Amino acid sequence: MKLGFIGCGNMAGAMIGGILKNGILPAEEMIGSNSKESSLKRTAQEYGIQTTLDNRAVAGSSDILVLSVKPQYYAEVIEEIRQDVREDQLIVTIAPGKTIEWLTERFAKPVKIIRCMPNTPALVGEGITGVCAGSLVSREELDYVCHILSGCGRTEVVSEKLLDVVVSVSGSAPAYVFMFIEAMADGAVADGMPRAQAYKFAAQAVLGSAKMILETGKHPGELKDMVCSPGGTTIEAVRVLEEKGLRSAVIEAMKACVEKGRNM
Ligand SMILES: NC(=O)C1=CN([C@@H]2O[C@H](COP(=O)(O)OP(=O)(O)OC[C@H]3O[C@@H](n4cnc5c(N)ncnc54)[C@H](OP(=O)(O)O)[C@@H]3O)[C@@H](O)[C@H]2O)C=CC1
Numbered sequence: 496m497k498l499g500f501i502g503c504g505n506m507a508g509a510m511i512g513g514i515l516k517n518g519i520l521p522a523e524e525m526i527g528s529n530s531k532e533s534s535l536k537r538t539a540q541e542y543g544i545q546t547t548l549d550n551r552a553v554a555g556s557s558d559i560l561v562l563s564v565k566p567q568y569y570a571e572v573i574e575e576i577r578q579d580v581r582e583d584q585l586i587v588t589i590a591p592g593k594t595i596e597w598l599t600e601r602f603a604k605p606v607k608i609i610r611c612m613p614n615t616p617a618l619v620g621e622g623i624t625g626v627c628a629g630s631l632v633s634r635e636e637l638d639y640v641c642h643i644l645s646g647c648g649r650t651e652v653v654s655e656k657l658l659d660v661v662v663s664v665s666g667s668a669p670a671y672v673f674m675f676i677e678a679m680a681d682g683a684v685a686d687g688m689p690r691a692q693a694y695k696f697a698a699q700a701v702l703g704s705a706k707m708i709l710e711t712g713k714h715p716g717e718l719k720d721m722v723c724s725p726g727g728t729t730i731e732a733v734r735v736l737e738e739k740g741l742r743s744a745v746i747e748a749m750k751a752c753v754e755k756g757r758n759m
């Protein structure tokens with residue numbers, strides 16, 4: 496089995512790291528190419544996978560091929576590797592906006608496409624990947640790719656039209672969560688806590704809260720109400736967050752994110 500990555504940047508690194516960390520595949524079964532040597536060196540050093548400057552060599556030697564370049568490079572990379580891609584190969588894409596229809600047209604031959612949207616917490620095995628498959632992909636092939644992706648965290652098979660929403664609710668979401676953690680840490684620093692300690696408290700509060708949602712199955716509103724003691728501190732914070740428009744800011748940001756993704 497060979498898992499290939501064309502483009503060895505942030506997302507490929509996070510996926511490779513998660514897959515290795517969770518023992519899904521050994522480094523010898525992964526190969527990556529990149530247009531710049533510096534990124535390849537970093538990838539080889541960090542993960543010990545094979546690397547090459549030759550995208551076509553990766554395309555030709557992989558059983559599962561991940562296109563992990565930015566969306567604006569998809570067309571040129573597909574044009575470059577088209578003749579090396581085989582009908583029995585699984586092509587995994589991770590770019591927003593690049594639909595199965597668009598991809599199939601670019602390859603201009605029958606190809607098995609699995610369109611995914613991962614996120615960078617894949618690196619620590621806590622990502623979530625939305626997955627949808629083209630019509631030539633069998634159930635077993637889809638299950639196998641989901642098994643590989645399980646090294647990155649959870650996987651959820653979704654309809655293709657929902658994949659744009661997956662971009663905003665998980666692909667891009669770590670950035671908003673990091674901003675929230677940074678903001679909470681700033682608040683703690685403003686009240687005298689050393690910064691490193693503030694990051695620890697803020698990040699653990701987010702981690703624990705997320706786990707409560709996933710593990711108790713309770714509604715987020717109910718969990719929030721459990722924190723708000725009558726006449727207490729939390730409801731004061733909640734009041735200010737509502738006044739400043741936290742919910743609306745998040746919803747509007749996510750709408751902008753989906754819109755951008757759809758038009759990429
Ligand atoms: N970052 C994220 O959180 C997520 C990203 N994605 C998707 O993942 C994909 C990659 O994004 P990301 O990792 O953030 O981007 P990066 O810029 O970090 O990585 C892209 C890599 O592709 C390389 N590259 C550019 N052109 C070529 C080419 N012609 N042949 C081979 N390699 C090339 C770049 O090389 P260099 O820069 O060295 O020139 C770079 O290392 C995108 O489609 C993005 O939408 C999806 C979900 C989450």
Ligand SMILES: O=C(O)[C@@H]1CCC=N1
Pocket residue numbers: 591662666667
């Ligand atoms: O910002 C981006 O376009 C990519 C897609 C999802 C996360 N990062």
